[in-house]
Amino acid sequence: MNNKELANLIFPDIDKTIEDYKKIYPKRNLDKKQKVTRFAPSPTGYMHIGGVYQALTNYMFAKNSNGIFYLRNEDTDSAREVENATKLIMETLKEYNITPDEYEYQGEIVGNYGPYVQSERKEIYHTFIKHLIEIGRAYPCFCGKDQLDEMRTRQEERKKRTGYYGAYAKCKKLGIDEQIEKVRNKEPYVIRFRSKGNFENKIPFEDLAKGKLSLSENDIDDVIMKSDNMLPTYHFAHIVDDYLMGTTHVIRGEEWLPSVTKHIEMFEAFGFEPPQYIHTPLLIKKDGDNIRKISKRKDPEASMTYYDEKGYPKLAVIESLMTIINSNYEEWHTKNPDKKYTDFIYSPDKMSSSGALYDLMKLDDISKNIISKMTKEEVYEESYAWACKYSDSLKKLIEKDVDYYKAILNIEREQKNPRKDIAKYSDIESLIWYMYDELFHPENYEWGKITDLDEIRTILNTYMEKYYTEDKEEWFHQVQLLADELGYASNMKDFKKNPEMYKGNVADVATVIRVALTSKCQTPDLYEILKLFGEDRIKERFAKI
RNA sequence: GGUCUAUUAGUCAAGGGGUCAAGACGCUGCCCUCUCAAGGCAGAAACACGGGUUCAAAUCCCGUAUAGACUACCA
Numbered sequence: 051m052n053n054k055e056l057a058n059l060i061f062p063d064i065d066k067t068i069e070d071y072k073k074i075y076p077k078r079n080l081d082k083k084q085k086v087t088r089f090a091p092s093p094t095g096y097m098h099i100g101g102v103y104q105a106l107t108n109y110m111f112a113k114n115s116n117g118i119f120y121l122r123n124e125d126t127d128s129a130r131e132v133e134n135a136t137k138l139i140m141e142t143l144k145e146y147n148i149t150p151d152e153y154e155y156q157g158e159i160v161g162n163y164g165p166y167v168q169s170e171r172k173e174i175y176h177t178f179i180k181h182l183i184e185i186g187r188a189y190p191c192f193c194g195k196d197q198l199d200e201m202r203t204r205q206e207e208r209k210k211r212t213g214y215y216g217a218y219a220k221c222k223k224l225g226i227d228e229q230i231e232k233v234r235n236k237e238p239y240v241i242r243f244r245s246k247g248n249f250e251n252k253i254p255f256e257d258l259a260k261g262k263l264s265l266s267e268n269d270i271d272d273v274i275m276k277s278d279n280m281l282p283t284y285h286f287a288h289i290v291d292d293y294l295m296g297t298t299h300v301i302r303g304e305e306w307l308p309s310v311t312k313h314i315e316m317f318e319a320f321g322f323e324p325p326q327y328i329h330t331p332l333l334i335k336k337d338g339d340n341i342r343k344i345s346k347r348k349d350p351e352a353s354m355t356y357y358d359e360k361g362y363p364k365l366a367v368i369e370s371l372m373t374i375i376n377s378n379y380e381e382w383h384t385k386n387p388d389k390k391y392t393d394f395i396y397s398p399d400k401m402s403s404s405g406a407l408y409d410l411m412k413l414d415d416i417s418k419n420i421i422s423k424m425t426k427e428e429v430y431e432e433s434y435a436w437a438c439k440y441s442d443s444l445k446k447l448i449e450k451d452v453d454y455y456k457a458i459l460n461i462e463r464e465q466k467n468p469r470k471d472i473a474k475y476s477d478i479e480s481l482i483w484y485m486y487d488e489l490f491h492p493e494n495y496e497w498g499k500i501t502d503l504d505e506i507r508t509i510l511n512t513y514m515e516k517y518y519t520e521d522k523e524e525w526f527h528q529v530q531l532l533a534d535e536l537g538y539a540s541n542m543k544d545f546k547k548n549p550e551m552y553k554g555n556v557a558d559v560a561t562v563i564r565v566a567l568t569s570k571c572q573t574p575d576l577y578e579i580l581k582l583f584g585e586d587r588i589k590e591r592f593a594k595i
Numbered sequence: 596g597g598u599c600u601a602u603u604a605g606u607c608a609a610g611g612g613g614u615c616a617a618g619a620c621g622c623u624g625c626c627c628u629c630u631c632a633a634g635g636c637a638g639a640a641a642c643a644c645g646g647g648u649u650c651a652a653a654u655c656c657c658g659u660a661u662a663g664a665c666u667a668c669c670a
Contacts, residue, residue, distance in 0.1 A: 092669080092670050202666095211598080212597085212666055263600080284670050285670095304663090304665095306664095308664070308666075373620095374607075380620095381619080384618095402608075412607070412621085422633085462633080468632095471632050570630090574630095
């Protein structure tokens, strides 16, 4: 009895070899500089901001080098799988323009290295595991869950390292005949990797983001194939897939850092060159005094649906992530305002070494800048699309008179330093409601310095006599004349020199007009608002006073 | 418990033996100004702690503290 017989007993139907798969998936025809990266989420029915962050980093790295970015669906955990999760992932990537070159979606495989769904690669994994059994680097383990739990508790009590290693690895010591007999008797088993490492040995490892590290050699016999569905664990699938798919750089969250030694040992067992690794910091969240991983249960902003519901432009989310991915992005962006973020060169070594707080304030700032640079048409289109999905009331306002809506959006837009007051589309309605008669039922008028109703009426009446809106300069001149006539300073400088000589100044007068018209003391440019209203509506609003 | 990693303003961060310790968001003030937003200018605000090495330490070394990740038939 030997390993080969054991391998055949466990995988009787596997007749391909590793060499066969090397031929089916030949090395990619790329030059050395071109990088191959991937986004490999597990389909749990939820798109996390951290996922987009990972995807974007991988995408940027590949695209910078004119390489390949592909999507792989890691669905080996049938218990956690959620229907339509793949759809959500694909659609989110598409919306954010992080489109993979190779992927598998709705039955269609794009790319020569598929299938890109792990559950469809069972035969491949089995071939590789069979090989490992043949060369004595993997073995069946018959320890049950209870047995392992018990072992772990014992290890914890004795303050030993937990895990299946050394003397604790019982099944490692089983003779080949015994193994074969147990398999024949249909005892349930998993396949474990046979580690040859020594935990006391340190091995140097260079991570492209974290730099040089020293890690303890792996000595744990990890499960590489699960008993319930015969699918591989993450660790093993990573080896096989990233080797066959020709991944040059594995960019993943730093939660994987402790397992690189496992991965390196497995690559070595096959005689494969491991890829380069880039372990990225985690997105974290400050919760009172604690710092923790951003969590989907506690933090609404962890989910990509949050940004969609609030109506942030996709680009704003992308750019806010870029500032976290490489903090020099912002500086680059201010120096190159006309370039697209995809022109930026991402450098792994410039990544932060610790976790980054995802700052919603910063997002708002980035978003305001982006929206302020959009044309009124673009803002209209995007905000309308948002309203159709999330706000019936805004949708109705827009549909009532599209041109009027666009004109409102255009106030102080087409100028050198455009207005920056919209951070997200859900802000819009609260910024423009007073421009609509059907919404204009103010509970209180935010009068400024002038609060006397008689004086207010005098100002409004006098203003209407001289009503003029042809030209902004001339209009303001008229307001100044009005101020003079009623005893207010028409010029701010004069007023500041001798405030006691006047009842107030032209700003106070303008405020009266503004508040009478909008009920608010802070609005965009008054002249633009007057023009949009027209004489009749102005009169109507004045009449309410 | 063990392994690994980290710690510069409220936040993101540059700097890797000699700097008045960058910059951005936020905050405060001033200017501009018909209000607000924007813009311009200015300001407050930081090297976790303790030892060492050195003429010189935020920077190198050693401890301590704190935080995070991992320690699954989850990824």
